[in-house]
Amino acid sequence: MSVEVPVRVLAHGEGLPLPDYATPGAAGLDLIAALPEGEPLTLAPLARAAVPTGLCLALPDGYEAQVRPRSGLALKQGLTVLNAPGTVDSDYRGEVKVLLVNLSDAPVVLERGQRIAQMVVAPVTRIHLAEAGNLTETTRGDGGFGSTGLDGRQISR
Ligand SMILES: O=c1ccn([C@H]2C[C@H](O)[C@@H](COP(=O)(O)OP(=O)(O)OP(=O)(O)O)O2)c(=O)[nH]1
Numbered sequence: 719m720s721v722e723v724p725v726r727v728l729a730h731g732e733g734l735p736l737p738d739y740a741t742p743g744a745a746g747l748d749l750i751a752a753l754p755e756g757e758p759l760t761l762a763p764l765a766r767a768a769v770p771t772g773l774c775l776a777l778p779d780g781y782e783a784q785v786r787p788r789s790g791l792a793l794k795q796g797l798t799v800l801n802a803p804g805t806v807d808s809d810y811r812g813e814v815k816v817l818l819v820n821l822s823d824a825p826v827v828l829e830r831g832q833r834i835a836q837m838v839v840a841p842v843t844r845i846h847l848a849e850a851g852n853l854t855e856t857t858r859g860d861g862g863f864g865s866t867g868l869d870g871r872q873i874s875r
């Protein structure tokens with residue numbers, strides 16, 4: 719199944735390919751940096767930036783787009799998405815931006831046309847909260863945050 723998503727290309731995005739899936743089974747479209755030509759962006763260690771994609775989307779109702787890191791950039795350069803997964807709402811019509819942070823100890827240089835992140839479009843389940851004095855009982859109850867142990871063995875209850 720393929721969902722059509724209208725896209726508006728801003729002036730600084732013109733001339734760049736549209737994001738695409740790198741392989742037939744890829745989950746995410748690679749997002750491309752729409753930085754000015756000849757003006758690389760250098761991210762110092764621990765520096766962050768909102769990198770433009772030059773694209774505005776009109777996601778259908780009931781969908782979101784998640785902006786996620788690329789594992790290769792994360793592993794090799796320490797470059798990741800600060801708010802991963804970033805959330806693009808279906809009613810957002812502004813430019814999609816990628817919030818990158820350099821978690822390495824060396825500067826990272828980003829250039830126009832570079833594939834900086836990936837965008838996964840996913841269905842959204844919306845809920846309505848219904849106040850209730852008592853909630854159904856479960857084995858876990860209010861145990862959390864390591865209540866089942868932190869090593870490889872499971873506790874017996
Ligand atoms: O990585 C991201 C995250 C968000 N957005 C855009 C689309 C999203 O619909 C909007 C708002 O994002 P979010 O709800 O995460 O931010 P907020 O701080 O809650 O801002 P707002 O008050 O505008 O919702 O910003 C991006 O372009 N990239």
Ligand SMILES: [Mg+2]
Pocket residue numbers: none
């Ligand atoms: Mg918000």
